Amino acid sequence: xxxxxxxxxxxxxxxxxxxxxxxxxxxxMTMNSVILPQESGGxxxxxxxxxxxxxxxxxxxxxxxEEHAGDEPLYVGKxxxxxxxxxxxxxxILSGExxxxxxxIDENTGDIHATKRLDREQQAYYTLRAQARDRNTDLLIEPxxxxxxxxxxxxxxxxxxxxxxxxxxxxxxxxxxxxxxxVVATDPDDPTYGNSARLVYSIIxxxxxxSVEPNTGVVRTVQADMDREVQDCFLLIVQAKDMIGQMGxxxxxxxxxxxxxxxxxxxxxxxxxxxxxxxxESTLVSRVVAKIKALDLDLGPNAEMDYRILDKDGxxxxxxxxxxxxxxxxxxxxxxxxxxxxxxxxxxxxxxxxNVDMRFLSMGPFVDVATVRxxxxxxxxxxxxxxxxxxxxxxxxAAVGSHVGIVSAQDPDNTxxxxxxxxxxxxxxxxxxxxxxxxxxxxTNQPLDREIxxxxxxxxxxxxxxxxxQVGKAVVLVSLMDVNDxxxxxxxxxxxxxxxxxKPGQLIQTxxxxxxxxxxxxxxxxxxxxxxxxxxxxxxxxxxxxxxxSILTQHGSFLQRDQLVHSLTVVISDSGSPSLSSTNTLxxxxxxxxxxxxxxxxxQTALPLLLVRLSSRTAAAILTCIFTxxxxx
Numbered sequence: 157x158x159x160x161x162x163x164x165x166x167x168x169x170x171x172x173x174x175x176x177x178x179x180x181x182x183x184x185m186t187m188n189s190v191i192l193p194q195e196s197g198g199x200x201x202x203x204x205x206x207x208x209x210x211x212x213x214x215x216x217x218x219x220x221x222e223e224h225a226g227d228e229p230l231y232v233g234k235x236x237x238x239x240x241x242x243x244x245x246x247x248x249i250l251s252g253e254x255x256x257x258x259x260x261i262d263e264n265t266g267d268i269h270a271t272k273r274l275d276r277e278q279q280a281y282y283t284l285r286a287q288a289r290d291r292n293t294d295l296l297i298e299p300x301x302x303x304x305x306x307x308x309x310x311x312x313x314x315x316x317x318x319x320x321x322x323x324x325x326x327x328x329x330x331x332x333x334x335x336x337x338x339v340v341a342t343d344p345d346d347p348t349y350g351n352s353a354r355l356v357y358s359i360i361x362x363x364x365x366x367s368v369e370p371n372t373g374v375v376r377t378v379q380a381d382m383d384r385e386v387q388d389c390f391l392l393i394v395q396a397k398d399m400i401g402q403m404g405x406x407x408x409x410x411x412x413x414x415x416x417x418x419x420x421x422x423x424x425x426x427x428x429x430x431x432x433x434x435x436x437e438s439t440l441v442s443r444v445v446a447k448i449k450a451l452d453l454d455l456g457p458n459a460e461m462d463y464r465i466l467d468k469d470g471x472x473x474x475x476x477x478x479x480x481x482x483x484x485x486x487x488x489x490x491x492x493x494x495x496x497x498x499x500x501x502x503x504x505x506x507x508x509x510x511n512v513d514m515r516f517l518s519m520g521p522f523v524d525v526a527t528v529r530x531x532x533x534x535x536x537x538x539x540x541x542x543x544x545x546x547x548x549x550x551x552x553x554a555a556v557g558s559h560v561g562i563v564s565a566q567d568p569d570n571t572x573x574x575x576x577x578x579x580x581x582x583x584x585x586x587x588x589x590x591x592x593x594x595x596x597x598x599x600t601n602q603p604l605d606r607e608i609x610x611x612x613x614x615x616x617x618x619x620x621x622x623x624x625x626q627v628g629k630a631v632v633l634v635s636l637m638d639v640n641d642x643x644x645x646x647x648x649x650x651x652x653x654x655x656x657x658x659k660p661g662q663l664i665q666t667x668x669x670x671x672x673x674x675x676x677x678x679x680x681x682x683x684x685x686x687x688x689x690x691x692x693x694x695x696x697x698x699x700x701x702x703x704x705x706s707i708l709t710q711h712g713s714f715l716q717r718d719q720l721v722h723s724l725t726v727v728i729s730d731s732g733s734p735s736l737s738s739t740n741t742l743x744x745x746x747x748x749x750x751x752x753x754x755x756x757x758x759x760q761t762a763l764p765l766l767l768v769r770l771s772s773r774t775a776a777a778i779l780t781c782i783f784t785x786x787x788x789x
Contacts, residue, residue, distance in 0.1 A: 235266035252284035309346035315396035320410030328384035341396035356401035361393035420458035424450035450507035460510035470503030541630035552606035565618035580615035640732025655749035
């Protein structure tokens with residue numbers, strides 16, 4: 157087959173094969189390739205006509221090496237049309253990306269040169285257009301054709317860790333191979349060409365504790381006994397190197413800070429096996445008397461403590477709680493201390509972790525025990541009464557100086573200082589009682605009257621003779637026994653009226669009486685008329701046997717003109733021994749009444765007699781009302 161025939165077959169082959177290439181440059185056809193001309197706006201028929209004319213562009217695949225540092229323009233390749241006979245009649249023209257500014261063409265020979273350094277990472281290829289024109293007519297002798305100049309990569313970029321530096325955390329005592337963190341580096345070189353962007357990871361600092369997977373960048377532990385309490389932080393340097401780690405490759409590094417997190421792998425331990433504290437015997441119940449603390453090298457919840465008292469000498473007398481802020485054991489007093497009774501206490505305290513990790517129990521018990529000794533300090537205490545509250549009883553009729561009772565106090569200290577007694581006068585302002593300062597005997601100092609003060613609450617003081625500032629107190633409650641020293645009297649001042657038309661045996665009023673005494677069996681009062689009152693035969697009295705009496709008419713038809721006011725003398729007696737009685741006079745005024753017994757008029761002449769029997773204040777009030785009604789000023 158002739159030369160032109162070969163070109164035709166090759167052109168047709170390229171028409172069908174070139175679109176199947178995924179790469180624009182179809183590496184298999186880079187040498188002496190014949191590119192089918194394409195014109196703007198041309199169709200299949202035009203392409204076929206060119207095939208029939210057996211014309212086409214001829215050039216090699218174009219590559220330019222990035223970062224070329226030569227002083228002269230870099231030769232890229234040659235454009236050539238098979239129409240060009242080498243007689244100078246063909247002129248080559250270059251246009252498109254970078255034409256003139258980056259790429260130049262010799263219009264006579266078609267030689268292309270690059271005039272600037274190129275960076276593949278900024279632009280990987282350039283698309284240009286080529287024309288071949290007749291030098292005389294300036295007509296196209298070949299259709300305009302597109303071609304590409306590819307910038308060929310060199311290894312000029314080192315790997316970079318965009319997310320570094322890294323911080324990773326892993327639990328202490330983790331098994332070998334535990335994942336900590338993944339580091340990732342990037343390389344902007346061409347991953348499809350050579351090994352410039354193929355990375356390998358390695359650790360260049362900290363490799364005795366950690367490793368990194370070469371291909372994935374996963375950092376893992378290589379020791380199983382890393383102890384946070386020994387070292388809690390590690391600084392690693394991880395390197396990423398391109399060219400698969402081969403010599404001449406570029407590398408980048410990043411730091412990885414690995415923090416060991418805590419696990420409960422340490423038991424609590426008391427710094428000392430024995431503790432001793434001093435506690436004043438005057439310390440109040442519920443107060444903290446001592447603090448102890450077991451140390452735990454762990455952190456947070458892994459170091460939380462529980463404490464408990466193990467021995468009977470401490471149980472009941474003390475309790476122990478954990479301070480949530482300091483993890484101290486707070487020993488709290490539960491019963492009052494007394495140096496003279498028990499000068500010291502000795503008991504054991506156990507400390508244990510509140511949260512226990514079962515994985516580490518094989519290391520030993522997670523508890524510790526210490527002995528606590530509490531020494532009770534003697535305090536100069538005030539005198540103590542045998543009874544803080546005493547009840548005493550005395551008759552209200554007791555004479556001044558009568559014996560009421562006795563109190564006793566003593567110094568609880570070993571010094572046994574003598575005690576002096578006194579009465580706090582704030583509790584006995586009127587000085588009804590006095591006390592012997594040596595014996596503690598209480599006697600009356602004034603006459604007593606149960607009807608005035610029935611109950612006395614006094615405070616007795618006991619002070620040490622050797623230290624008067626030490627004062628004890630006791631309460632003495634004195635109750636007065638009642639004697640029958642008060643006669644009964646009417647409950648109120650009665651005002652009685654009787655109608656002129658009253659009938660015999662008619663009830664005028666029911667009266668009652670009171671007695672200020674309080675007999676043990678209650679009041680039982682008796683009412684009676686004096687002999688003189690009984691002989692007048694105007695009125696009579698009936699004792700109702702319930703501490704009341706009824707006043708009744710003895711006869712009927714009382715007349716105002718005969719007598720306006722009648723007097724009735726009543727004797728009221730109590731049931732005491734001896735019995736006391738009082739004589740009381742009742743005034744009964746005669747009034748004009750209607751048929752139903754309602755008063756209509758009482759004679760004014762009876763008013764002065766009535767006022768005489770009233771108190772001055774009551775009489776004045778009645779007169780004021782009368783004058784107001786009559787309009788007298």
